[in-house]
Amino acid sequence: MHEQYGGVVPELASRAHMQHIVAVVDKALHDAKTDLKSINAIAFTKSPGLIGSLLVGSQFAKSLALSMDIPLISVHHMQAHVLANLIPSADPSKIPSFPFLCLTVSGGHTQIVQCASPLDMRVIGETIDDAAGEAFDKSAKLLGLPYPGGPLIDQYAKKGNASRFKFPEPQIPNLNFSFSGLKTAILYFLQENIKENASFIAENLPDICASIQQRIVSILLNKLKKASDQTGIKNICIAGGVAANSGLRNAFEETGKKNNWQTFIPKFEYCTDNAGMIAITGYYKYLAKNFESLDVSASARAEF
Ligand code: KG4
Numbered sequence: 001m002h003e004q005y006g007g008v009v010p011e012l013a014s015r016a017h018m019q020h021i022v023a024v025v026d027k028a029l030h031d032a033k034t035d036l037k038s039i040n041a042i043a044f045t046k047s048p049g050l051i052g053s054l055l056v057g058s059q060f061a062k063s064l065a066l067s068m069d070i071p072l073i074s075v076h077h078m079q080a081h082v083l084a085n086l087i088p089s090a091d092p093s094k095i096p097s098f099p100f101l102c103l104t105v106s107g108g109h110t111q112i113v114q115c116a117s118p119l120d121m122r123v124i125g126e127t128i129d130d131a132a133g134e135a136f137d138k139s140a141k142l143l144g145l146p147y148p149g150g151p152l153i154d155q156y157a158k159k160g161n162a163s164r165f166k167f168p169e170p171q172i173p174n175l176n177f178s179f180s181g182l183k184t185a186i187l188y189f190l191q192e193n194i195k196e197n198a199s200f201i202a203e204n205l206p207d208i209c210a211s212i213q214q215r216i217v218s219i220l221l222n223k224l225k226k227a228s229d230q231t232g233i234k235n236i237c238i239a240g241g242v243a244a245n246s247g248l249r250n251a252f253e254e255t256g257k258k259n260n261w262q263t264f265i266p267k268f269e270y271c272t273d274n275a276g277m278i279a280i281t282g283y284y285k286y287l288a289k290n291f292e293s294l295d296v297s298a299s300a301r302a303e304f
């Protein structure tokens with residue numbers, strides 16, 4: 001629906017939420033082989049995000065909780081990405097113990113989070129401009145690839161030579177990130193090369209994608225290493241849509257081996273936006289009896 005516009009159109013997104021929410025909840029209950037009567041509480045995403053879509057979800061959750069007289073739990077989207085690492089797995093060694101650090105990389109956020117327990121987390125580094133997912137998507141756009149371009153860069157990069165082109169690494173203090181300079185550097189790089197050869201992109205797409213991906217990954221992992229050195233924490237997770245990137249996953253495992261980290265990555269389907277991560281966060285808030293009253297409202301932006 002959004003691809004033809006080159007990005008998510010908020011109004012279309014909220015209308016689609018309205019149209020589909022009942023059918024989606026029905027299908028989720030059916031697929032989970034359960035029914036509404038067996039549900040103990042309703043968790044919903046309160047923030048951050050597109051306000052129209054958040055309002056549909058929060059109003060629906062409130063109505064459901066009220067009609068069933070069960071607790072209502074609000075969830076912060078970024079906290080949920082982190083806690084996707086705690087979704088039970090057949091192999092318990094795949095679940096991190098506390099404290100751990102999590103690099104959360106999505107379309108809207110890039111954060112390093114220090115977690116002392118499921119509900120006690122602190123952001124110790126974040127992007128000052130674009131998010132890592134945006135860096136992938138904007139680079140893809142410059143290359144003429146459709147939205148969202150992150151997964152396409154990943155695919156082309158697999159066939160490319162990552163050392164062919166060199167893009168700059170920004171010098172940002174502390175544990176913060178910046179990706180806007182990289183986007184500008186890629187723009188100028190492409191303009192100069194296209195001047196010499198009009199089919200530069202078509203002839204070199206895998207190498208360009210591999211080189212861009214390697215730079216984004218090295219920016220992320222250098223800061224993650226710094227965070228581990230500063231905190232002394234060696235249980236390290238990644239989360240968020242960009243954690244689905246194969247270059248990041250491989251380099252993360254390699255960096256982990258070199259530095260004696262215990263590394264954790266959620267299952268592929270729990271990296272990009274999903275309801276499982278909202279449910280696991282709801283579960284921990286349920287245990288802590290961290291409930292909302294019915295006057296709670298969604299918000300587009302919020303700290304956690
Ligand atoms: O967490 P997410 O699903 O949604 C947000 O909360 O933003 O992240 C979406 C972002 C998009 O920017 C998308 O391009 C990026 O994750 N992404 C990837 C890959 N899969 C998703 N980026 C690079 N490589 C991938 N394989």
Ligand code: ZN
Nearest residue numbers: 081106241273
């Ligand atoms: Zn997300």
